Amino acid sequence: LENQVIQSQKMDAIGTLAGGIAHDFNNILSAIMGYTQLSLIDTPDNSQVSHQLERVLQASHRAKELVDQILTFSRQEEQKKEPVQIRLIVGEVLKLLRASIPSTIEFNLEIRKDTGVILADPIQIHQVLMNLCANAAHAMTEKGGALSINLANLDIDNACAKQFSDLSPGPYVLLTVADTGHGMDEATVEKIFNPYFTTKEPGEGTGLGLSVVHGIIRDMGGFIKVYSEKGQGTSFQLYIPRVEIDSSQVMFSEHTHPSGTE
Numbered sequence: 001l002e003n004q005v006i007q008s009q010k011m012d013a014i015g016t017l018a019g020g021i022a023h024d025f026n027n028i029l030s031a032i033m034g035y036t037q038l039s040l041i042d043t044p045d046n047s048q049v050s051h052q053l054e055r056v057l058q059a060s061h062r063a064k065e066l067v068d069q070i071l072t073f074s075r076q077e078e079q080k081k082e083p084v085q086i087r088l089i090v091g092e093v094l095k096l097l098r099a100s101i102p103s104t105i106e107f108n109l110e111i112r113k114d115t116g117v118i119l120a121d122p123i124q125i126h127q128v129l130m131n132l133c134a135n136a137a138h139a140m141t142e143k144g145g146a147l148s149i150n151l152a153n154l155d156i157d158n159a160c161a162k163q164f165s166d167l168s169p170g171p172y173v174l175l176t177v178a179d180t181g182h183g184m185d186e187a188t189v190e191k192i193f194n195p196y197f198t199t200k201e202p203g204e205g206t207g208l209g210l211s212v213v214h215g216i217i218r219d220m221g222g223f224i225k226v227y228s229e230k231g232q233g234t235s236f237q238l239y240i241p242r243v244e245i246d247s248s249q250v251m252f253s254e255h256t257h258p259s260g261t262e
């Protein structure tokens with residue numbers, strides 16, 4: 001437990017530091033992107049200079065994505081938590097995601113209709129899913145495989161809570177993202193939530209994805225369990241506290257959600 005506390009404080013400190021830098025960096029990036037766009041307007045189309053300026057813009061966009069991840073991680077950005085039907089958000093996000101998943105990956109989706117309401121910022125749920133699915137797809141680049149997403153209610157009673165020391169009893173929503181990719185050994189699993197830990201090639205990963213996921217879920221009072229086996233695959237289980245609430249007060253409730261207007 002002590003280790004966990006130290007780890008969590010370390011992450012908070014890094015988060016605050018990184019957040020400050022990211023904020024300043026964002027302003028500088030805005031200037032770079034703004035002036036590049038202006039220069040592009042003044043440059044003849046298809047000239048070498050205009051191609052080079054396009055490159056500057058592309059690189060800046062990537063830098064901006066990275067900075068956005070850092071800002072979320074440090075949680076300096078304003079969050080808007082509201083009661084949401086998580087299954088509707090998951091459904092929406094996965095519709096978007098499906099298109100970008102290569103055909104070598106089989107896609108299984110199981111969302112229980114009675115899945116409850118959670119207190120969350122829908123954008124953050126989006127981010128959580130994108131990060132987890134991107135990692136899963138990456139782990140299956142070579143051999144293909146199956147990506148399975150599962151969403152259901154789960155009530156944790158006292159007996160069950162005792163088995164997992166870091167878990168309090170109560171009503172939860174359980175979101176599972178599982179892949180049959182290359183998996184991880186134990187030593188790797190221990191490090192995956194550390195900011196900037198990555199095994200990907202430079203330029204492929206920031207090492208911030210799972211720190212962001214961890215921060216978001218912890219912030220909702222939830223927790224994450226990871227099961228992984230080298231050569232077999234990985235499963236992320238996200239336990240998110242459920243709120244008992246009158247569903248007419250819920251954003252993204254069935255009749256107000258634009259899912260039917262595709």
Ligand code: ADP
Pocket residue numbers: 131135136139179181182183184188192193197198199200204205206207208209210211233234
């Ligand atoms: P990044 O994806 O930028 O490397 P993350 O924090 O999202 O950063 O992930 C950290 C590391 O955790 C990855 O580099 C990878 O080694 C490992 N990892 C995460 N998800 C999976 C997965 N589904 N299968 C295998 N390894 C994973």
